[in-house]
Each structure stands twice: as C-alpha cells, then as structure tokens.
Amino acid sequence: MTLDNTFKALADPTRREILQMLNDKALSAGDIAKSFNMTKPSVSHHLNILKNAELVIAERDGQNIIYSLNTSVIQEVVQQIMEFFDIGEDDNETE
Template identity: 45%
Template sequence: MDNMVFKALSDPNRRQILKLLSDAPLSAGEISREFDLALSTLSGHFKLLKEAGLIREEKKGNHIFYNLNTSVMEEALNLMMEIFKKDKPQLHTIKQKGQ
C-alpha cells in the first residue's frame, strides 16, 4: 500500500469528502456545497484522493461525478487493523529482548 493513502487520509476535509461519497456518487458541485472552501482548494483535495486511489471520477456530460473506491479503503483498514493487532508483543517487551 502506498503512503499516499495515509497522506490523503490525514486531512479532515478529505476524510469528509470520503464520508460524503460513502452513501452515493456525487458531482463536484454537490460536494462543494458541503464546504466553505474555494473550488481550487477542493480540486486539489480531489486530485490527491484520486492519486491515492481512494476515489474515482466519471465524466457525464458537463459534470464530473466522484465515487469511493472501496477496495483501496478496505486495504487501508486491513493494514491499520494489522498494525494495531492486540496479540503483538508490547514495545517494552521488544526493547528488553533487543538490549
């Protein structure tokens, strides 16, 4: 998994975009109504989310619709669950063994 996914998820505005898209695909205009941000700023967020593979875009006429790429989201969630597994040795145990 690319670190770009975690960079994309680090911003609260991008997380909010993902949350909005979790229900249904939305146009850029529909998403923009939910934010008090310049369109150029939102465009930058869309670009980063696309580069990370978290969203896809589809052009329909004069509109661009965005939808969530659930497979990448599932990969990110699985990785986070793997990182924070409860059965992993505690950090102080690792340090003691490595001393």
C-alpha cells in the same frame, strides 16, 4: 496504493468529510464543493489527493465529474492498517 499516500490523504479533515459524503452516495465535484466553505479549485485539489491515494474514483458524466468511493481499495487499506498494527492478520473481522 501506499499507506503513505493513504494516511497523508486521511490526515486532512476536509478530505475525510468528503469521504464521508461519498460513503452515502456518489457526487459531482460541484456538489461536493457546495458543502464546503472554500473555493472550487481548493476542493478540486483535495479531490485530486484522494484520487491519487486511490480512495476515490472519478468518472466523467457529461459536464460533470462524478466522484465515488473506491470501495475495493478501501477494504485493502483497512486491511493494511490492521496489518500495520499487527491486528487481525487473517481477515475475518466481520463475523
């Protein structure tokens, strides 16, 4: 996990919307694709970028591939972003 991949992944509005959807609940690639005005391969491309950035996890369930947030890595990402800006180095923001 690198901040470079993370920020590049987060730089696209479609990908951020996907993350928001997954924040609610895990979804199949097809269900995700339905929400967007773009072809399945295009959405698949975005999912792949999110997966490479380790922001999501993909697991096959029969014919479907279920995407979900990689919450532990996301915690780490937020942590690193705070460190990047020299904020909250001691990890105790949720008091």
